[in-house]
Every structure is written in C-alpha cells, then in structure tokens.
Amino acid sequence: MNDVLILAIESSCDETAAAVVVNGRQVLSNVISSQIATHTIYGGVVPEIASREHIKAIDKVIDAAVRESGKTLEDMTAIAVTYGPGLVGALLVGLSEAKALAFALNKPLIPVHHIEGHIAANYIENTNWKPPFICLVVSGGHTHIVHIKDYNRFEILGSTRDDAAGEAYDKVARVLGIPYPGGPGIDKLSREGNADAIDFPHVTLERGSYDFSFSGLKSAVLNYINRAKMMGEEINRADVAASFQSAVVEVLVEKAVRACKATGVNRLAMAGGVSANTYLRKRMSEECDKANIELCVPKPMLCTDNAAMIGSAAYYEYICGNIAGADLNAYPGLKLGERGVGYHEPDALELADGIANAIDHNPEYIEYREAVQKLKNNKELYERVQKFKARMLNFLIAHSENRHSFDEEKYLSQEYYKIILDRDARIYFENGLDLIALFDEIMDRSLGNSMLELYAED
Ligand code: KG4
Numbered sequence: 420m421n422d423v424l425i426l427a428i429e430s431s432c433d434e435t436a437a438a439v440v441v442n443g444r445q446v447l448s449n450v451i452s453s454q455i456a457t458h459t460i461y462g463g464v465v466p467e468i469a470s471r472e473h474i475k476a477i478d479k480v481i482d483a484a485v486r487e488s489g490k491t492l493e494d495m496t497a498i499a500v501t502y503g504p505g506l507v508g509a510l511l512v513g514l515s516e517a518k519a520l521a522f523a524l525n526k527p528l529i530p531v532h533h534i535e536g537h538i539a540a541n542y543i544e545n546t547n548w549k550p551p552f553i554c555l556v557v558s559g560g561h562t563h564i565v566h567i568k569d570y571n572r573f574e575i576l577g578s579t580r581d582d583a584a585g586e587a588y589d590k591v592a593r594v595l596g597i598p599y600p601g602g603p604g605i606d607k608l609s610r611e612g613n614a615d616a617i618d619f620p621h622v623t624l625e626r627g628s629y630d631f632s633f634s635g636l637k638s639a640v641l642n643y644i645n646r647a648k649m650m651g652e653e654i655n656r657a658d659v660a661a662s663f664q665s666a667v668v669e670v671l672v673e674k675a676v677r678a679c680k681a682t683g684v685n686r687l688a689m690a691g692g693v694s695a696n697t698y699l700r701k702r703m704s705e706e707c708d709k710a711n712i713e714l715c716v717p718k719p720m721l722c723t724d725n726a727a728m729i730g731s732a733a734y735y736e737y738i739c740g741n742i743a744g745a746d747l748n749a750y751p752g753l754k755l756g757e758r759g760v761g762y763h764e765p766d767a768l769e770l771a772d773g774i775a776n777a778i779d780h781n782p783e784y785i786e787y788r789e790a791v792q793k794l795k796n797n798k799e800l801y802e803r804v805q806k807f808k809a810r811m812l813n814f815l816i817a818h819s820e821n822r823h824s825f826d827e828e829k830y831l832s833q834e835y836y837k838i839i840l841d842r843d844a845r846i847y848f849e850n851g852l853d854l855i856a857l858f859d860e861i862m863d864r865s866l867g868n869s870m871l872e873l874y875a876e877d
C-alpha cells in the first residue's frame with residue numbers, strides 16, 4: 420500500500436505556509452510564516468505588500484516543511500496549492516511555485532479551495548472524523564453553515580449577507596484600539612468583561628433562516644462608542660468586547676445547532692480563524708452536549724490559515740482524480756464546492772490511480788481491493804474496466820453538485836448514456852450517495868459476470 424504524500428502550499432492571504440501530509444490525515448510538517456507584524460502597521464492586510472512578502476518567504480517555508488517532514492521532494496506523490504478564494508496576487512505566488520515544482524518533479528498538481536481546506540482541518544484533528552457532518556465556517560472573509568455530504572460534496576445551508584464573522588471582529592477591534600487581526604485581541608479582552616453589560620442586537624434574520632448578518636451589530640457597537648465619546652463618557656472596553664462577542668457567538672451557536680437538528684446530522688465541526696475563539700468553542704461545546712451532538716473543533720493552530728489543512732483537502736481531491744493542468748489560474752472569488760476551469764478531465768490512468776488509492780486507504784473498500792488486484796492481472800479486462808471507469812467518473816463529476824455543468828454529448832456516447840440510465844444512476848445522485856459507492860455498484864452490476872469469471876480462474 421503506497422502512502423500518498425502531499426506537499427501543500429498556502430498563500431491566499433497573509434500567511435505563507437507549507438506542509439507535508441500523509442493520506443490526508445497525518446501531518447509530518449506544518450510551517451507557517453506570518454506577515455501579521457508587517458500588516459499591523461497599516462491596520463489590515465495590504466494586498467501588494469502581501470504578494471511581495473510571500474515571494475520573499477515561500478522558498479524558505481517550503482524548504483523547511485520538506486526538511487522537517489524527514490522526506491525529500493522526490494518522495495512526494497503530488498504538489499497541492501490553494502488557488503482560491505483569496506487575494507489574487509498572493510494566490511499567484513503559491514500557484515506559480517506549485518506549478519514550477521510539479522513540472523520540475525513531474526508530479527501531479529492538485530488545486531485546493533481555501534475554505535474546503537479549513538473544513539478539512541477537522542480530518543487532521545480527529546483522524547476518525549468523516550462526512551456526513553454540518554460545518555460552521557467562520558473565517559476572515561467567509562461565514563457559512565455547510566452540510567458536508569461527502570469529502571467533496573457540499574451544500575451551503577446559510578451564508579452571511581454582509582460582513583463575515585471575522586471581519587466583524589476585526590472592525591470592532593479597530594475601534595476599540597486593538598491591533599490587527601482583532602479577533603484574538605477581542606477574545607482576550609472579553610475575558611475581563613461582562614457579556615451582559617450592553618444589549619447589542621442578536622441578528623437572527625427570518626425565522627428558520629441559516630443566513631447571517633453582522634453589519635447591523637457592527638454599526639450598533641460603533642454607534643455605542645461614538646455616542647459615549649460625544650457625551651464625554653468613559654467606556655468599559657472589556658464590557659463592549661464581551662457584549663459584542665456574545666452577540667456574535669450566540670447567533671453562530673444557535674444556527675449551527677439548529678442545522679444539525681433540522682438535517683438529522685448530529686455531528687458538527689467548526690472551521691476557519693474565528694473557530695479559534697475560546698468563547699465560541701466553550702459555548703458550542705455546551706450547547707452540543709445538551710443537544711447530544713458530536714462536536715469536532717480543530718486546535719487553534721489548525722483553525723487559522725495553515726498548509727496542513729490544504730494537504731488534507733488535497734488528498735480527497737487526488738483520490739477523485741481532480742488534478743490540474745499547467746493552465747490552472749487563481750480564482751479570488753471561488754465559491755465553496757466550485758471548481759475552476761484550470762481542471763483537466765482526468766484520463767483513465769489518473770482515475771485508476773485515484774480509485775486504487777481510495778481503495779488502499781479506506782478500510783470499507785478492502786474487499787473491493789482484492790477484486791482490483793485480480794483485475795490488474797488480467798490486462799485486457801483491466802483496460803476495459805479503466806475505460807468504463809473513466810466514462811463513469813466523467814459522468815459523475817459532471818453531475819455532482821456545483822461542479823462542471825453537464826454536457827451530455829461531450830462526456831458520453833449514446834451507448835454509455837443508455838447504460839447509465841439503465842442502471843438507475845440518477846437514483847444514486849438524488850440520494851446523495853458518494854461517487855465511489857455509485858461506481859462500485861455500477862461496476863459490480865455491469866462487470867459482475869466478468870469478475871465472477873476471474874474469481875473462478877484461480
Ligand atoms: O481563517 P482565517 O485565518 O483567514 C481567512 O481565511 O480569512 O481567519 C482570520 C480571521 C480574522 O478575522 C481573525 O480576527 C479571526 O479569524 N480570528 C479570531 C480569533 N483568531 C483569529 N476571531 C476571534 N477569536 C479568535 N481567537
């Protein structure tokens with residue numbers, strides 16, 4: 420069984436990071452070079468400066484990650500990189516570096532969505548954690564409640580309609596005179612304050628909605644501070660911080676717990692910088708205990724930007740054959756679950772490798788692995804299977820949510836389309852079964868006889 424070693428690179432915002440991750444779960448090294456001190460002078464990230472700082476740091480960070488992993492570049496199975504969302508100039512630094520490495524080493528290049536990376540931090544935190552689960556994503560630029568149906572199948576249940584949670588923290592911190600990034604500062608200051616001191620609005624929006632809105636809360640805090648200034652009144656900064664934080668956290672907790680109950684998925688994870696917040700972690704854990712929901716929260720270092728999470732998400736892309744060509748571009752506004760156009764359609768060999776890896780690393784496919792081994796010994800049949808798989812997976816990728824739009828003529832000959840319809844594949848999509856399960860099922864049925872013959876041979 421070959422381990423899948425991924426060298427992952429992350430440069431979407433103000434951290435230059437590289438990591439080596441084995442089979443999506445085991446972190447051999449996780450190196451982060453932060454530019455925070457540089458940006459603090461300006462009170463926020465300056466994109467142009469971020470790109471230049473990434474260029475200065477990236478080689479050293481990658482060298483350190485490889486060295487600390489105890490492996491060599493040649494040992495890597497693939498090179499992964501964040502290609503969106505984020506600052507375009509910053510993303511391009513990591514992307515160019517990853518492309519150059521992949522080309523020079525002749526290794527596959529795996530494109531990773533930054534937020535999907537944050538979600539994958541949970542797979543590192545708890546090596547038994549797997550979909551389905553609900554995830555509260557709270558970062559500097561994003562706030563979502565997501566139903567993670569499979570490793571790369573997401574349904575967004577709710578999003579922020581204005582500011583992200585982290586953005587609200589950063590803006591409020593600024594007026595309280597806390598340096599950038601404000602989240603950790605508010606976290607700390609709040610511990611000395613009274614969360615009930617000021618009645619800031621808990622914005623829940625329409626009944627039943629999983630969306631968020633933090634801009635009204637932010638304005639309420641700013642108005643409170645400005646009013647006090649105008650009246651010449653002293654404010655208690657710790658009380659303001661604690662009351663603001665409580666208004667954010669209570670809404671996040673209520674919606675996340677409600678999403679678990681409503682979907683019947685009693686497993687919740689957290690992701691993104693704000694999930695490092697001590698009060699959010701405490702309140703979420705209390706409410707999950709009450710509601711009998713299993714909670715997974717990455718350690719703070721895995722909540723904020725890092726490359727280990729990118730290496731984990733990359734593994735699940737790799738085993739689905741999602742490999743990029745050299746034309747991969749950066750996508751500053753990439754949506755969750757979306758795939759950029761730099762993807763090339765994996766060929767049969769890449770798919771076969773990907774599937775073989777999935778089988779190697781997932782105990783539930785172990786029976787299937789034996790069948791594959793036997794198939795591999797029969798060259799002619801094996802090639803037929805590969806072709807069939809390639810067709811099937813193209814179809815599945817084309818059909819799965821938020822991916823490429825489906826172009827029947829391009830992906831399927833009439834003949835295969837008929838086979839698929841005959842095999843009721845659509846029922847599987849509708850029931851949300853994962854790609855491999857569907858593939859197994861179809862392959863079992865369509866090749867069942869050939870496989871039986873094979874078994875009979877020895
Ligand atoms: O996920 P992240 O590291 O970067 C993005 O992808 O945006 O999130 C950064 C955000 C910042 O807004 C920062 O203030 C916030 O996460 N943050 C925190 C804490 N640590 C980081 N917010 C609240 N409490 C914290 N302890």
Ligand code: ZN
Pocket residue numbers: 533537558559691692723724
């Ligand atoms: Zn992030």
